[in-house]
Amino acid sequence: MAGGQERILRRRIKSVQSTKKITRAMELIAASRIVKAANRVHAAAPYADGITAVVTELQAAGAGSNNPLLTPRPNTKRVAQIVITADRGLCGGYNTAVMRAAEAEIREHEGLGREYALFCVGRKAEGYFRFREYAIDAAFTGFSDFPLYEHAREIAAVVAGPFERGEIDLVQLVYTRFVTAGRQEVVVRPLLPLDREGFAQDSEGPQAGFEFEPEPERILEALLPRYAEARVFAALLNAAASEHAFRQRAMKAATENADELVLNLSRIMNRARQDAITTEIMEIVSGAEALAATGNADNDRLPTE
Amino acid sequence: MSFTVKLVSPERVLFEGESDMVICRTLGGGDIAFLDGHAPFLGALAIWPVRMKTETGEISFASHGGFVQVGSEGVIVLSDVAELSGDIDVERARVALAAAEAVLGSNPDDIEATSAAQRARTRLEVAQAS
Numbered sequence: 001m002a003g004g005q006e007r008i009l010r011r012r013i014k015s016v017q018s019t020k021k022i023t024r025a026m027e028l029i030a031a032s033r034i035v036k037a038a039n040r041v042h043a044a045a046p047y048a049d050g051i052t053a054v055v056t057e058l059q060a061a062g063a064g065s066n067n068p069l070l071t072p073r074p075n076t077k078r079v080a081q082i083v084i085t086a087d088r089g090l091c092g093g094y095n096t097a098v099m100r101a102a103e104a105e106i107r108e109h110e111g112l113g114r115e116y117a118l119f120c121v122g123r124k125a126e127g128y129f130r131f132r133e134y135a136i137d138a139a140f141t142g143f144s145d146f147p148l149y150e151h152a153r154e155i156a157a158v159v160a161g162p163f164e165r166g167e168i169d170l171v172q173l174v175y176t177r178f179v180t181a182g183r184q185e186v187v188v189r190p191l192l193p194l195d196r197e198g199f200a201q202d203s204e205g206p207q208a209g210f211e212f213e214p215e216p217e218r219i220l221e222a223l224l225p226r227y228a229e230a231r232v233f234a235a236l237l238n239a240a241a242s243e244h245a246f247r248q249r250a251m252k253a254a255t256e257n258a259d260e261l262v263l264n265l266s267r268i269m270n271r272a273r274q275d276a277i278t279t280e281i282m283e284i285v286s287g288a289e290a291l292a293a294t295g296n297a298d299n300d301r302l303p304t305e
Numbered sequence: 306m307s308f309t310v311k312l313v314s315p316e317r318v319l320f321e322g323e324s325d326m327v328i329c330r331t332l333g334g335g336d337i338a339f340l341d342g343h344a345p346f347l348g349a350l351a352i353w354p355v356r357m358k359t360e361t362g363e364i365s366f367a368s369h370g371g372f373v374q375v376g377s378e379g380v381i382v383l384s385d386v387a388e389l390s391g392d393i394d395v396e397r398a399r400v401a402l403a404a405a406e407a408v409l410g411s412n413p414d415d416i417e418a419t420s421a422a423q424r425a426r427t428r429l430e431v432a433q434a435s
Contacts, residue, residue: 040316040317043316043317043318044315044316044317046311046313046317046318047313047314047315047316047383050313050372050374050381050383051372051383053374054347054372054374054383057347057374058347148316149314149315149316149385152315153385209344209345210345210346210347211344211345211346211347212346212347212348213331213332213333213334213337213346213347213348213349214331214332214333214334214348214349216347218332218349219347219348219349219372222332222349222370222372223349223372226372226383226385229315229385230315233315
């Protein structure tokens with residue numbers, strides 16, 4: 001029956017419309033969170049800048065020449081990737097882009113005969129690499145959309161241990177950098193050993209006569225772990241802001257798709273309804289005609305004249 | 306003569322304002338006070354209150370480690386965990402102090418408990434000063 005098709009279509013339109021309500025709500029939530037997350041990225045900058053400035057001064061004073069966190073290893077055997085993704089999907093290509101970049105990075109180092117180590121942040125990265133049977137050293141989940149400094153501290157501590165023991169020679173961060181609300185990019189940044197060159201370029205030559213208390217070497221010792229934490233924290237905040245931006249875009253597209261789908265389905269439904277009506281009229285008319293043709297012959301109950 | 310003081314935590318700038326004098330304690334070095342025009346200085350902070358004298362009175366906060374940098378732009382305190390006196394939960398600090406002291410009673414060499422006790426004492430001192 002043609003009426004059955006119409007009912008099915010009506011039901012589908014309803015389900016698409018309720019899905020649209022959900023995607024619209026998610027879009028609005030993500031949009032409001034982008035602003036907050038972007039503000040957190042900016043709010044964290046003064047600390048990172050301050051720490052960088054202090055490390056620069058300490059280096060200018062000659063400290064840290066043999067600190068393991070600052071010394072590049074001559075012969076890299078094992079490279080760690082910290083892959084920062086989201087805990088949830090529904091954010092377009094956000095997760096896959098990061099994971100693909102991390103996998104490419106692992107391949108590249110394997111090509112050079114180096115082993116990999118894998119630290120996953122976010123449920124998506126953990127699931128992805130576990131499914132592909134990679135050896136995961138540690139996974140951190142449950143805070144991808146609102147990371148706190150404690151989380152960065154935890155990650156940095158877990159990674160720094162094997163690095164200091166010499167089990168890992170290079171640590172890289174793979175995450176999505178938040179440039180603006182309209183632009184984010186996947187980046188691979190070295191974390192450990194800390195980039196000595198980066199400090200030298202930041203300073204405009206050593207400032208005269210800093211006093212140190214305690215001696216520079218000891219300050220640096222306490223400072224470098226904080227510096228690594230601040231770097232991880234900045235990456236987490238960038239990733240969180242990017243996640244919200246991606247989700248907002250993905251949900252906006254989904255809402256628009258739902259609109260289009262409803263439009264097309266209503267068109268098909270209307271046509272189906274018209275078809276059903278036309279068929280019904282045809283049936284009635286031909287039925288009446290057939291009745292009239294036979295009815296004329298033996299009785300005249302129908303008012304034909 | 307006053308100068309700018311900035312208290313920066315990893316998450317945000319907690320405090321920014323003018324001050325006449327900043328007093329803090331460095332690791333192993335004892336207390337040190339900064340006035341306007343102090344020579345450039347870099348120090349690692351102990352778990353101890355940081356006090357600032359301002360025109361309107363004294364502001365203090367609990368700094369659990371961190372660094373102090375004195376330069377031409379004023380004093381910048383970088384602290385991983387810093388709490389202004391108003392944000393401190395006195396009851397919690399008391400409980401933490403009691404718990405840490407109980408641990409120290411049975412094992413006086415426990416490093417974790419020693420710093421926990423020091424943190425709690427610093428918190429209480431800051432809370433009571435205001």
